[in-house]
Amino acid sequence: MPPVLAVASGKGGVGKTSVAIALARALRDRGLRTGLLDADLHGPDVPRMLGIRRDAAARSVTLTGPSELEAVEVEGLRVASVGFLLGGAQGLTMAGQFAELMLGRLLKQTAWGELDVLVADLPPGTGEIQQGLVQLADRVSAVLVVTPAEVSHLDTGRAVAVLRQAKVPILGGVENMAYFACPHCGEHTALHTPAPPDRTVWALGVSKLAAVPFRTDATVTAADLAPVADLV
């Protein structure tokens, strides 16, 4: 099992999936054989965001042979999503042990091929998926995603505590939607009321590795994540 880089956050909608995909691309660009595990059982967005077709996803579930899933090759990345297993039942509510079983199956019973690193896109929060991943994988480190808003920092602060308790190293954090740069004059405008500095995850000792602007085309680029990829 390759080292797992878990992209996590206390909050939904802050850009975890966008960051996980961009980080996987940045690692691939450095010549690492990179996998991308979509562990968001409640909202598997990776297939859609990478344009993986339904038939390719269906083919990946072979249900024969030693591995039950075949990672789908996209852009030189090896991708497996819980969405492949769920098929049309996406959004199904799964709790407790079942979620962990699905995650274990995805992680261990996917034919990943040879990988140097596996990026995992997690659902928001500090629930059973996060804890399951820590138990299932041998080497996990975390990259946190926040926006400048105080709630995002408060909720992710709880994730920091849980990760530290589980002895998961935190590589650092990415501040997403950090500002909007005016396309005309370049002036930076804040989109959120920023959290007071002493109520941020930075104040908890998490290093800010990158600040990604809000972009009208919604992209987070591999170049944005270069400072994170450099640490791997």
Ligand SMILES: Nc1ncnc2c1ncn2[C@@H]1O[C@H](COP(=O)(O)OP(=O)(O)OP(=O)(O)O)[C@@H](O)[C@H]1O
């Ligand atoms: N820097 C950005 N600029 C503009 N839009 C962005 C940026 N980052 C992410 N988005 C958009 O914000 C939305 C939420 O992003 P994303 O799905 O990556 O977040 P998430 O944290 O994974 O959400 P969830 O908790 O629902 O899984 C998406 O529509 C995405 O395209």
Ligand SMILES: [Mg+2]
């Ligand atoms: Mg997501």
